[in-house]
Amino acid sequence: MILEDFYEVTHTSVSGDSAITKLQINKDHEIYKGHFPGRPVTPGVVLMQLFKEEAERIFAKKLQLVRADNVKFTAVFDPTVNRELILESDITEVGEFIKLKGSARNSDGTVLKLNCLYKAG
Template sequence: MLLKDFYTVQKLENVSEGKYDAVVSLNRQHDIFKGHFPGNPVTPGVCMMQIIKELSQEILGSSLFMTNSSNVKFMALINPDINPVLRLELEISGDLESGIKVKNTTSFDDTVALKLTNTYKKA
């Protein structure tokens, strides 16, 4: 984990071929929220992208290097004081040698907060 104690994985399961569901809980006391932003914490988008990468690495059992990110849509602010529990849907295709494509939808309650497609290669 790049950001120590930033989040905890509560669930990570394979729901069908290439499709995974994860539930993570953000640590609202993490130092990153003291600066982003004081009194109004917002989860940085780059941290969300790191969580997606780390979950993908865990699923694939390999270190990954992001080569491309497309269709990135930040659709709602994630305030860890209000919505600390996030659901991530990951659809993974490809292989480690030619490239892995990960489509993600991140949500809390009934609100979609992030949609993106990342491409990774084995690190």
């Protein structure tokens, strides 16, 4: 996990190809000291990394991002306003690849939608 101490998984449910993971984000993490002081904003690449790390945890495999399509950041995620982030994913394993279609949201609404293809390895 490259996001050491950035989040804590508080709940995960997997049913078939669907997964829901609830995270508590550490509002005091070092990322926010530079992005941005006094007005923390979670970087988009970090939000994308959360999906990869959770897919790795669910499948117990190391994954490498091959492609990301239709990545849409729809709102700012400020952990001082709401620390909970919910990742909803449709995940399919096809041979050595994992296809993921996901959205991240908090109580204010959706912050990210994406489609990713990962390679196990």
